[in-house]
Amino acid sequence: MRLRHLGERRVISRIRRAFGEKRADVLLGIGDDAALVRGPARLLLTTDILVEDEDFRLADHPPRLLGRKALNVNLSDIAAMGGRPLHALVGMALPGDVEEGWLRQFMAGFRSAAREAGVALVGGDLSQADEIMIAVTVTGEAQSPVARSGARPGDAIFVSGTLGDAAGGLRLLEKGGIHGVVKPVRPLLEAFLDPKPRLKLGALLGRRRLASAMIDLSDGLSVDLAHICEESGVGAEVEAGRIPISEALARFARDPLDMALNGGEDSELLFTVRPAALAAVARLAARYSLSRTGRITPGRRIRLAGPGNKTRPLRAGGFEHFSK
Amino acid sequence: MRLRHLGERRVISRIRRAFGEKRADVLLGIGDDAALVRGPARLLLTTDILVEDEDFRLADHPPRLLGRKALNVNLSDIAAMGGRPLHALVGMALPGDVEEGWLRQFMAGFRSAAREAGVALVGGDLSQADEIMIAVTVTGEAQSPVARSGARPGDAIFVSGTLGDAAGGLRLLEKGGIHGVVKPVRPLLEAFLDPKPRLKLGALLGRRRLASAMIDLSDGLSVDLAHICEESGVGAEVEAGRIPISEALARFARDPLDMALNGGEDSELLFTVRPAALAAVARLAARYSLSRTGRITPGRRIRLAGPGNKTRPLRAGGFEHFSK
Numbered sequence: 001m002r003l004r005h006l007g008e009r010r011v012i013s014r015i016r017r018a019f020g021e022k023r024a025d026v027l028l029g030i031g032d033d034a035a036l037v038r039g040p041a042r043l044l045l046t047t048d049i050l051v052e053d054e055d056f057r058l059a060d061h062p063p064r065l066l067g068r069k070a071l072n073v074n075l076s077d078i079a080a081m082g083g084r085p086l087h088a089l090v091g092m093a094l095p096g097d098v099e100e101g102w103l104r105q106f107m108a109g110f111r112s113a114a115r116e117a118g119v120a121l122v123g124g125d126l127s128q129a130d131e132i133m134i135a136v137t138v139t140g141e142a143q144s145p146v147a148r149s150g151a152r153p154g155d156a157i158f159v160s161g162t163l164g165d166a167a168g169g170l171r172l173l174e175k176g177g178i179h180g181v182v183k184p185v186r187p188l189l190e191a192f193l194d195p196k197p198r199l200k201l202g203a204l205l206g207r208r209r210l211a212s213a214m215i216d217l218s219d220g221l222s223v224d225l226a227h228i229c230e231e232s233g234v235g236a237e238v239e240a241g242r243i244p245i246s247e248a249l250a251r252f253a254r255d256p257l258d259m260a261l262n263g264g265e266d267s268e269l270l271f272t273v274r275p276a277a278l279a280a281v282a283r284l285a286a287r288y289s290l291s292r293t294g295r296i297t298p299g300r301r302i303r304l305a306g307p308g309n310k311t312r313p314l315r316a317g318g319f320e321h322f323s324k
Numbered sequence: 325m326r327l328r329h330l331g332e333r334r335v336i337s338r339i340r341r342a343f344g345e346k347r348a349d350v351l352l353g354i355g356d357d358a359a360l361v362r363g364p365a366r367l368l369l370t371t372d373i374l375v376e377d378e379d380f381r382l383a384d385h386p387p388r389l390l391g392r393k394a395l396n397v398n399l400s401d402i403a404a405m406g407g408r409p410l411h412a413l414v415g416m417a418l419p420g421d422v423e424e425g426w427l428r429q430f431m432a433g434f435r436s437a438a439r440e441a442g443v444a445l446v447g448g449d450l451s452q453a454d455e456i457m458i459a460v461t462v463t464g465e466a467q468s469p470v471a472r473s474g475a476r477p478g479d480a481i482f483v484s485g486t487l488g489d490a491a492g493g494l495r496l497l498e499k500g501g502i503h504g505v506v507k508p509v510r511p512l513l514e515a516f517l518d519p520k521p522r523l524k525l526g527a528l529l530g531r532r533r534l535a536s537a538m539i540d541l542s543d544g545l546s547v548d549l550a551h552i553c554e555e556s557g558v559g560a561e562v563e564a565g566r567i568p569i570s571e572a573l574a575r576f577a578r579d580p581l582d583m584a585l586n587g588g589e590d591s592e593l594l595f596t597v598r599p600a601a602l603a604a605v606a607r608l609a610a611r612y613s614l615s616r617t618g619r620i621t622p623g624r625r626i627r628l629a630g631p632g633n634k635t636r637p638l639r640a641g642g643f644e645h646f647s648k
Contacts, residue, residue, distance in 0.1 A: 020568055027366070027617060028471055029468075030472075031472070031555065032405070032472050032555075033370065033401040033404035033472070033538075033539055034333075034369060034370035034402055034403075034405045034407065034462075034464065035365060035368065035370065036367070036368055036405065036469050036471075037366075037367050037369065038365060038366065038367070039363035039364055039366070039367030040363055040364060041363060041365075042360060042361075042362065042363070043362070043363030043463075044358040044359065044360055045359045045361065045411060045413055045416075045447055045449060045461075046357065046359065046413075047413040047447060047461055048415070048449050049415040049416075049417055049449050049450075049451050049452045049457075050451070051417045051452065051453045053451075053464040054451055054452050054453060055451060065461045076357075077357040077360055081356035081357050081358045081360065087369060089369055089370075089371040089461055091370075091371045091372070091373040091415075091461075092373075093373055093375045093457055121373060122369060123369055123370060124371060125372050125373045126373075127334060127373045127374070127375045127378055127379060128378045129375045129376075129457060130373065130454065131453060131454060131455070133373075133375075133417055133457045133459075135371070135373060135449075135455060135459030135461075136413045137369075137413060137415075137461040138358075139369065140358065142360060144518075144574075145351075145352070145360050147352055148355070148356050148357070149356075166494050168486070184461050199619075215357055216357055216545075219413070228380075230357075231355065238460070256442045261430075287425070293567060
């Protein structure tokens with residue numbers, strides 16, 4: 001059955017049933033004018049929107065994974081604050097010809113990601129549009145929040161995981177769609193279709209005050225490092241040879257370093273570390289796959305040091321909306 | 325200049341400058357991965373989406389008023405909980421050919437409504453789409469929240485303001501657009517284009533515990549009263565002759581009562597009052613233009629009593645997404 005035949009109220013009542021769990025901090029969930037929850041004293045708020053054909057393609061993105069991603073891109077922002085996610089609201093504008101099964105799978109994916117992260121869906125809104133638009137808002141708490149503005153000259157720069165994989169996955173989809181992808185490059189697809197927020201790592205760095213500044217790599221290293229430098233009033237030097245690149249990306253991409261620097265959509269964390277905290281972070285490196293990739297410098301320039309230690313300016317070449 | 329030539333970061337930095345006021349409870353506003361605010365212990369959360377050609381038409385809706393409405397429809401939900409609004413996040417998907425001036429006016433309207441209500445814009449997201457979509461999320465606090473589920477048989481039913489005006493305004497726009505509208509019916513246009521949330525009334529009813537159940541009339545009396553009855557497990561009887569209808573609607577509409585019952589989008593409150601609180605509410609009636617329109621009954625039926633006290637079932641005939 002298509003949504004236009006199902007009706008808004010029946011859609012909402014199905015969502016409500018699917019998320020009908022009780023939780024002590026949710027005093028009023030879906031079904032009133034607003035949700036009422038027990039809020040933390042230090043409240044995090046973030047919102048992200050996903051638009052069909054701009055942020056995902058319907059044919060390429062399995063609805064279950066899209067539901068997970070719609071929540072997880074927000075959870076990555078909470079991770080980047082060193083926070084713990086609490087509640088979610090989901091606004092959706094859907095074409096009337098969307099199949100009921102698509103929405104059911106989308107919500108099942110959303111629910112699976114919510115359960116993994118301990119997030120309660122407490123409200124939302126539904127409307128109609130010619131293309132699918134999904135707006136998710138997430139609350140969280142941060143007892144020792146990590147802003148973008150805390151980096152100082154002398155801090156080391158770390159990243160988690162490998163970079164450029166999501167951009168590689170997107171390129172694969174653009175080239176040939178989701179089918180017939182060979183096994184060695186599947187991690188790239190997964191990084192784009194089903195990104196995993198680094199909640200444990202972010203919370204740990206926050207709680208133990210190991211990160212002086214932090215951001216998630218949703219825009220790519222070049223852009224996100226520029227955000228840290230701008231907010232902190234510092235410069236940076238990144239060593240090209242230390243950028244972590246996966247085997248899959250090295251195998252698939254013509255210029256893996258460019259994708260790692262400029263690709264964007266990596267659900268990884270970029271953070272800076274004071275010299276005094278270096279030893280503690282080094283002990284976490286293997287477990288959380290952390291790479292030390294450079295250092296914060298005085299001044300405002302951001303440079304990339306290549307082979308033979310030659311440096312060149314690192315310019316933001318990442319994804320930009322409205323630039324098409 | 326059009327947005328596609330302006331670039332996302334410049335758009336965001338302009339919004340940030342426009343909303344760059346400091347407020348003690350906003351620890352980190354626009355410009356980090358998430359906003360960090362001092363949250364209340366009893367936190368309200370609500371979200372609403374507006375979609376071009378579904379919820380508004382670009383040619384008919386002055387951008388300044390659309391910016392006000394995008395926030396105010398959420399504030400109406402906070403009012404209906406008896407709450408006080410605190411923070412807002414705005415997600416927007418915009419076509420690249422939108423003019424910079426349109427966005428500036430939209431944000432100016434949003435800001436004017438935010439200032440009137442004491443709301444701080446703390447974050448958001450921007451993406452691109454073929455049609456405009458606006459997703460606003462608002463937080464609030466409610467020390468004595470009013471749910472939909474508290475109505476009991478014997479409670480009186482009240483509404484604020486006059487009903488059906490927004491639907492009348494929408495009908496006017498559909499007929500002939502915003503131009504050449506004669507003065508007597510302008511209140512209808514205003515009700516649709518620039519609805520005013522009943523924040524003072526909602527907060528007062530909450531604080532003084534005068535309302536046993538409350539909802540805003542965004543779906544129309546027939547639908548919203550059904551929500552109250554469903555959540556409270558009760559029925560209701562509404563007196564047709566006591567539904568408040570404006571002079572403008574009476575003058576313009578062929579069937580004003582139908583619009584008042586089924587129109588929707590009225591930024592007014594529907595609430596129920598225990599017999600013991602009736603005298604206190606009556607004293608507020610003139611100041612807040614309150615009308616006593618019926619009573620809560622046992623059972624689950626919702627009836628409309630017309631002339632000669634003949635009753636008929638009041639069925640939800642309001643606006644439904646996906647029903648087109």
